[in-house]
Amino acid sequence: MPTGDPADTGWERDLWASYRAVGEALVARGDLDAAVAGYQKYQAIAEAFAARDPEGTRWQADLAASHAKAGDVQAAQGFLANALDSYLRHQAIVETLVLREPDDARWQHDLAMGHEKVGGVRLAQGDLRGALASYRQYLALAEALAARDPGSVQRQLDRAAGHARVADVLAAQGDRAGALGSYLKYQAVTRELASRGQPGAERQRDLAVSHGKVAELLCAQGDLDGALASCREALAISEPLAARDPANPRWQRDVALDLRRLGDLLEATGDPEGARASHRRSLAILEGVASSDPSRPDGQLELSIGCWKVARASPDPERREPLERGLRIQRALRNAGRLPAAEDRIAAFEAEVARLPPR
Numbered sequence: 001m002p003t004g005d006p007a008d009t010g011w012e013r014d015l016w017a018s019y020r021a022v023g024e025a026l027v028a029r030g031d032l033d034a035a036v037a038g039y040q041k042y043q044a045i046a047e048a049f050a051a052r053d054p055e056g057t058r059w060q061a062d063l064a065a066s067h068a069k070a071g072d073v074q075a076a077q078g079f080l081a082n083a084l085d086s087y088l089r090h091q092a093i094v095e096t097l098v099l100r101e102p103d104d105a106r107w108q109h110d111l112a113m114g115h116e117k118v119g120g121v122r123l124a125q126g127d128l129r130g131a132l133a134s135y136r137q138y139l140a141l142a143e144a145l146a147a148r149d150p151g152s153v154q155r156q157l158d159r160a161a162g163h164a165r166v167a168d169v170l171a172a173q174g175d176r177a178g179a180l181g182s183y184l185k186y187q188a189v190t191r192e193l194a195s196r197g198q199p200g201a202e203r204q205r206d207l208a209v210s211h212g213k214v215a216e217l218l219c220a221q222g223d224l225d226g227a228l229a230s231c232r233e234a235l236a237i238s239e240p241l242a243a244r245d246p247a248n249p250r251w252q253r254d255v256a257l258d259l260r261r262l263g264d265l266l267e268a269t270g271d272p273e274g275a276r277a278s279h280r281r282s283l284a285i286l287e288g289v290a291s292s293d294p295s296r297p298d299g300q301l302e303l304s305i306g307c308w309k310v311a312r313a314s315p316d317p318e319r320r321e322p323l324e325r326g327l328r329i330q331r332a333l334r335n336a337g338r339l340p341a342a343e344d345r346i347a348a349f350e351a352e353v354a355r356l357p358p359r
Contacts, residue, residue: 032073032076032077033077036070036073036074036077040070042066042069043063043066043067043070047063047066049062049063057097057100057101060093060096060097061093061094061097061110063093064089064090064093064094064097064110065090067086067087067089067090067093068086068087068090068113068114068117070086071083071084071085071086071087071090071117071121072117074086075117075120075121075124080121080124080125081125083121084118084121084122084125087114087117087118087121088118090114090117091111091114091115091118094107094110094111094114095111097110098111105145105148105149108141108144108145109141109145109158111141112137112138112141112142112145112158112162113138115134115135115137115138115141116134116135116138116161116162116165118134119131119132119133119134119135119138119165119169122134123168123169123172128169128172128173131169132166132169132170132173135162135165135166135169136166138162138165139159139162139163139165139166142155142158142159142161142162143159143162145158145159146158146159153193153196156189156192156193157193157203159189160186160189160190160193160206161186163182163183163185163186163189164182164183164186164206164210166182167179167180167181167182167183167186167210167213168213170182171213171217176217176220176221179213179217180214180217180218180221183210183213183214183217184214186210187207187210187211187214190203190206190207190210191207194207201241201244204237204241205237205238205241205251205254207237208233208234208235208237208238208241208254208258209234209254211230211231211233211234211237212230212231212234212257212258212261214227214230215227215228215230215231215234215261215265216261218230219264219265219268224265224268224269225269227265228262228265228266228269231258231261231262231265232262234258234261235255235258235259235262238251238254238255238258239255239258241254242254242255249288249289249292249293249299252285252288252289253285253286253289253302255282255285256282256283256285256286256289256302256306257282257302259278259279259281259282259285260278260279260282260305260306260309262278263275263276263277263278263279263282263309263313264309266278267313272313275313276310276313276314279306279309279310279313280310282306282309283303283306283307283309283310283322286299286302286303286306287303287306289302289303290302290303297333297336297338297339300329300332300333301329301330301333301339301340301343303326303329304326304327304329304330304333304345305326305343305345306326307322307323307325307326307329308322308323308326308345308348308349310322311323311326311352312352316356316357319352319356320353320356320359323349323352323353323356324353326345326349327346327349327350327353330344330345330346330349331346334346
C-alpha cells in the first residue's frame with residue numbers, strides 16, 4: 001500500500017510483480033486475452049520506473065522482459081505484427097544493456113533469445129531472408145557464450161538450437177547443401193551432450209527430428225543410402241521415446257512420420273514389401289493419434305495421407321479400402337472448410353479409385 005512518501009516505490013514494485021504473476025498464470029491457463037490485459041498493466045509500471053531512472057539497469061531489464069512476455073502472448077494469439085513490434089522493443093533495450101555491460105553474460109543471453117524470437121516471427125510471416133539474418137545473429141551470440149562457458153549444458157543447447165534454426169530456414173530457401181551442413185553441426189553438438197548423458201527426452205526428440213530432415217535433404221540430393229541410414233537413426237530414437245510414453249500423441253506421431261519416410265525410401269530403393277509394411281505400421285499409429293482427438297484437422301489430414309501411402313504401396317485387390325477411406329476423410333475436411341489447398345488430394349483419390357476394377 002502507498003505510504004505517502006513519493007520516494008517509497010516498494011508498493012509499486014509489489015503491484016508490478018503481482019501483474020506479472022497474474023499474466024503468467026493466465027498464460028498457463030490458456031486465457032491469452034486476459035493475460036494481455038495483465039501484461040499491459042505490468043508493462044505500464046515498468047515503463048514508469050524506467051522513465052524515472054533511465055540509467056538504472058534493473059528497471060530497463062524489467063521493461064525489456066515485459067515487452068518479451070507481451071510478444072510471447074501476441075505470437076500465441078497469431079498477432080504476428082504486434083509480436084514482432086514487442087520483440088524488437090525488447091531487443092532495443094537489451095542492446096543498450098549489452099553496450100553498458102559488455103562482459104555480462106546475462107545481457108548477451110537475453111539478446112540472443114531476442115534474436116531467436118524475432119527470427120521465429122519473421123519465419124511465420126514468410127520473411128525467410130529476415131528470419132535467416134535474425135537466426136544467424138542468435139547463433140553467433142550462442143556460440144560466443146558457449147565458448148565462454150563450455151561446461152554449461154544450457155549454453156551448448158542454445159548453440160545447437162541456433163544451428164537447427166538456421167538449417168530450417170536454409171532448407172525453406174532451397175539451399176540444401178547449407179541446410180545439411182547446419183543440421184550436421186546441430187547433430188554434432190547434440191551427440192556430444194548425449195555422450196555426457198545430458199539431453200532429456202525433448203532434446204532426444206529434437207535429434208530424431210533432425211535425422212528425419214537430414215534424410216529428406218539427402219534423398220533430394222539423390223543419396224538414397226544416406227537418407228535410409230539417417231531415417232533409421234531417427235526411428236532408433238523416436239520409437240523408444242514413444243514406447244516410454246504411449247499416451248503422448250506427439251511422440252507417437254513422430255514414429256508414424258518416420259515410418260512413412262522410411263516407406264517412401266524403401267519404395268524408391270526397390271523394396272516394395274518393406275515399403276508396404278512400413279506404411280501400414282505408420283497408418284496404424286496415425287489411427288491412434290487421430291482417434292485421441294478426432295476434432296483436430298491435422299490428425300485427420302495425416303490419416304488420409306497415410307491411407308494414400310498404404311494404397312499406393314499395395315497390390316490392386318488391397319487398394320480400394322484405404323483409397324475410399326482416405327477419400328471420405330478428405331471430402332469431410334473439405335466440406336468443413338478445413339482442407340488446405342496444398343493438401344487437397346481428392347481428385348487424385350478419385351482417379352485412383354476409378355482405375356480399380358469394379359467390385
